[in-house]
Amino acid sequence: MAELIVSLFFLLFALFVGVYGIYYVCVRIWAKKPWGLVIDENFQPKISILIPVHDEEGTIVDKLTNIRSMKYPVENIEIIVADDGSCDHTLQKAENFVKLNPELKIRIVGPDERAGKSVALNRALPFSTNDIVIVSDADTQWPEDLLQKTLPYLVDSKVGAVTCGGVNRNMGETWVTKGEDTYLHLTNLIRLGESKLYSTIRFEGGFCAFKKKAFDEFDAETGSDDSGTALEVVQRGYRAIMVPDTVFYTTFPTVFTQKLKTKARRATQLMSLWVKCSKLLFKRQLLLPKKILIPEILLFVFNPVILVGLMATTASAILFTTYSLFTAGILLLIGCLFVFARRTFIEVFVDNLVLFYALLSVMRGRRYTAWEKPQTKTS
Secondary structure (H helix, E strand, C coil): CHHHHHHHHHHHHHHHHHHHHHHHHHHHHHHCCCCCCCCCCCCCCCEEEEEEECCCCCCHHHHHHHHHCCCCCHHHEEEEEEECCCCCCHHHHHHHHHHHCCCCEEEEECCCCCCCHHHHHHHHHHHCCCCEEEECCCCCECCCCHHHHHHHHHHCCCEEEEEEEEEECCCCCCHHHHHHHHHHHHHHHHHHHHHHHCCCCCCECCEEEEEHHHCCCCCCCCCCCCHHHHHHHHHCCCEEEEEEEEEEEECCCCCHHHHHHHHHHHHHHHHHHHHHHHHHHHCCCCCCCHHHHHHHHHHHHHHHHHHHHHHHHHHHHHHHCCCCHHHHHHHHHHHHHHHHCHHHHHHHHHHHHHHHHHHHHHHCCCCCCCCCCCCCCCC
């Protein structure tokens, strides 16, 4: 029995580490490939910026001010605030900003009831009058040259959408935010490598720019309005890419429990997205290359299951071989990882457990929207 458990441990460990190691090497190679795209640095098209909001009274003015400060022709910018039933002073503050800045084209669109971020965006989409639509969350900020760096990639007829990487403004504040910074570095490398190879559908809500002809509406099926819509762009025959050396700024939770809540929502949305991709693959309708999809599914669907199995076999192996060299080796390995690669070790461990939880949530039919649904009032 002990020998079987030990053998199973080594098998699961090799699979878990192998998936990460092999794909990491692949994306590093892909990331160095040339784009092979037409890129016009002078491209400054007219754009419609959609800002989805729900109770954003603390951020909406800063967001609008940030857009106003961009080094981009103001006459080429149209702003649409897509409200999802805010109950605070978000709309009043937005309206006051409009009055104080008549040179900006700003429209506020929103229903009285809440329906979720994707629905709010889809209600606002018909009011956009330009061929390029950009979505940006209200709690994010752009560098003043972000539009000049990203939009030139949309000149190429093969590109239907672009995004960029997120940077946490408070990355060094606590061990929680430091761990997230480690995660972002790895994720952005994967996204860039996939973009160079063909496309990435891992888009970021802080900045997503879409050609309007490349999609019909924002994805409301998976709850992932950014990545889900990027998948639709790919399914239309366009490329969806992350532009290198471009970022937006956001703030990440500093408390571990809030981090878990945020990651659980994102993970559940991505898990729903991989399920959708798998269904399209089964029907032979998926246009995303298998060399991108299959490693992603291995990383974010199967590896979390392998980790749980690895935890179980580790505990069993220690129980059955308490005083063996094998047990000593496992404890030494864990100790070394915790001492010499603590941040990466903890982040990988936590991320995979969150993904495992997300997998169970999707299997139970649970789906997150970017904003939680309101509680039903009872009399």
